[in-house]
Amino acid sequence: MTPAPLPELSAQNVLYARARLGEGPLWDGDKQVLYWVDILNHRVHVFEPSSGDDCHWDVGDVGSAMALMAGEKLLVAMGDRITHLDLTSGTVETLHTFKFDAPGTRFNDGKCDPQGRFWIGSMCPENPGQAALYRYNPDGSVKTMETELTISNGLGWSPNGDTFYLTDSPQRKIFAYAFDGATGEISDRTVAIDLGDEDESVEPDGLAIDSDGNIWTALWNGGCLACFSPTGQALGRVELPVQRPTCPTFGGPNLSTIYVTTASVGLSQKEIQQGFYSGDVFAIAAPVPGLPTNPFGA
Template identity: 40%
Template sequence: MATVDVDCVLDIRAELGECPVWSEPEQALYWVDIYAGRLNRFDPSTGENRVWTLPEPIGSFALCEGGGVLLALKSGLWRYDLETGTLAALASPESHLPKNRLNDGRCDAQGRFWVGSMEDPVDPARPMGTLYRVGRDFACTSVADGFFVSNGLAFSPDGRTLYHSDSYPAVRTVWAWDLDPDDGAVSNRRVFVDTKGMAGRPDGAAVDADGCYWMAANDGWEIIRFTPLGAIDRRIALPVAKPSMLAFGGPRLDVIYVTSIRPSTGLDDQPQAGSLFAVQAGVTGLPEPLYRLT
């Protein structure tokens, strides 16, 4: 396991920190605290963390071309104006499933938003999650279903491979799909990584400029880098058990920001659980695409 510099850059101790997204123009990191319904903006140059409190849990989001934010709230997709606080409803793909909420999501290079859902809490007897592709007209297309905890969305540098995982303990698998960049169609789903036997389960993820898949290993105290062939390439230890997602940031996209979860017990050896960490791993990431509206 590699020894690198890991710094707690925001000792905030969120209940469920998730979905870090780096804004290159602002040189700032946006992230969420899911159940608190908080969208955050962390400025590494000042240490300031600004908070917008939303009326529902927020699973993920995307920064929009032209400004504003696309929010994946419990009830569906919304457009949010950061200056005025105005919310505009866009789509509600699971209004018929009141126990479900939207979870992990991110944009592909064409500006489409991909987001998965889950029943919360999970019913072990039935996987109720679906993976959706959201077009520029806000239309939600069901891509695949039968997931417990939809997670781990990321894209290869050429935009032709989609990664997606299910974090549920009985599944804990990352899949790869062939992705048609033009129409967003996916095919040839196959197992990329089966984490059974590893300490950590697959949570959020990101792909670096070399095409390697970085996985937040929930319950594993680490982040793991996999080659495009699915082989473990690097493991970086963290001071928290439950890293939840990561994003590349900084002026050169060479800082890995990691969000984390704060469990209700077992905090003696991880007092900063739920906080935001920065990892100097010596690798470069990819710019995060914006959501492109019609």
Template identity: 45%
Template sequence: MSANPAVQNVLSVRARLGEGPLWNAERQVLHWVDIYNRRVHTFDPATATDAFIELDTLVSGLFLGDRDHLIVAQENGLGQLNLTTEQVTPLVPIEADRPDNRLNDVRCDGYGRLWIGTMNNDEKPLANLYRYDRDGTLRQVETGLSISNGLGWSPDQSRFYLTDTPRKMIYAYRFEAESGAICDRRPFIDLTHELFYPDGLTVDAEGCLWSAMWNGGCVIRFDPQGREMQRIALPVPLVTACTFGGPHLTDLYITTASAGMSQAELKQYYQAGDLFCLRTDIQGLPSDRCGQLPTSMRVDSSPTR
């Protein structure tokens, strides 16, 4: 497996399941998680150093809270992580009554609403997508998923994207920015003909999608019509997620995994689980900040979406 020479290994860390890269423009650092090692990492590109906070449960994703906090997606709910004290305050339980499900990919939209996808451990169609609104309402907005993954929006906020990894499908929805409603789901990128699986994604300022390919050793850039434009090869097979960062949002950070690989595979792909970066001339979209979350929650039991 030969990598694109422009792809740099910026952190040798051998994460078990690196995921959820999130650029913090205020601090000019990259936050990311190692799900199975229960760690929230902070990588500083200026010094090429990384520090981590170890939690007591799995952690699958991150939101930007206020300056001193990250909102973390744990196995069955959201928590607020104090970056100074390293303590987590529980906030919102989600699917705590479903032991075969856990939280997976998460994202914050431009209105400070949180989008939380879950996954089923047996890849059955029992996972869901939730939206946590600024008024403290938790709404289920999609059902029947296997692994809710790869969330994002078009630059003009007219589309919402969602990946269902086992189905090898990236869906597009019509997105109503003011209300946060999604509707009119359609298959947008169909990868059922490939041997790999779409994982996390990000959207650039030109409206193109960058999708990390699990067991594919690459990130693929698709145009706004869903057509493949470019494959960026990495020297490892399990590519999990990507996001833009750096001073001008032109550095594509890519997380990878080593979980489940044999000793022979780990020897061959000795960079598995490391953090990579591709310097581009393409600008990404800034990470939205959810700020202070409501202190109480109510569940909306109205119909999906």
């Protein structure tokens, strides 16, 4: 059966944030809030859609990805370390520090698998092929899962949990792996989506998976979200009024809203004027609900 194309969808600006590098949106279904980061301003934000309120913690480092933890804590990847942020005091505690071989390497996108293990990739754009993907387990152990990456980005799992997706932005590819939930191992890498025909400045960034298994990826410098079927067929795009969307996630009471973070970093004055809302957070009514957020240590 041929997948149905996307209906006509539009993006609504729901938070005038003006972030430099908004990223890592994370939905907390219990609290009905959206956590997100402004990486270069060293801030972890919490946005409450029902009221429109947004507040932040200054964490003192480039926090790039998060996971829900038990209690009033978030797991946060910062620079070269895994930390937890106490949401009551704002205190940051380091749990594990990594040693990267190439200078200029830092953590980038991350997400928990259905079994509660935190997967986090590094980025090293000045040294192509020197980034990697790691798995941080609830017992504190760490395993390297993939190497020879440059900017490890959007991660996700299929609804049935047997496929893992990983993006390497400069390669402009989203890879699919067979995933063993019991062991946490990946194998049999294939190219799920190849965006090599896009303009050379356009790269896939963060991604999210809906309950039908469709893959939604933000196109950095492409000004849109692109949606693909589980078999890689292009289903359509949702245009945004900004040049650099960074990452989508599903949220809202029924997981029927796609929240999208965006960036203003690196844009010229002319580009900022054209994309006046760069750095804001947008929402899209999803045609298919998303999947619940996997917490750390589940």
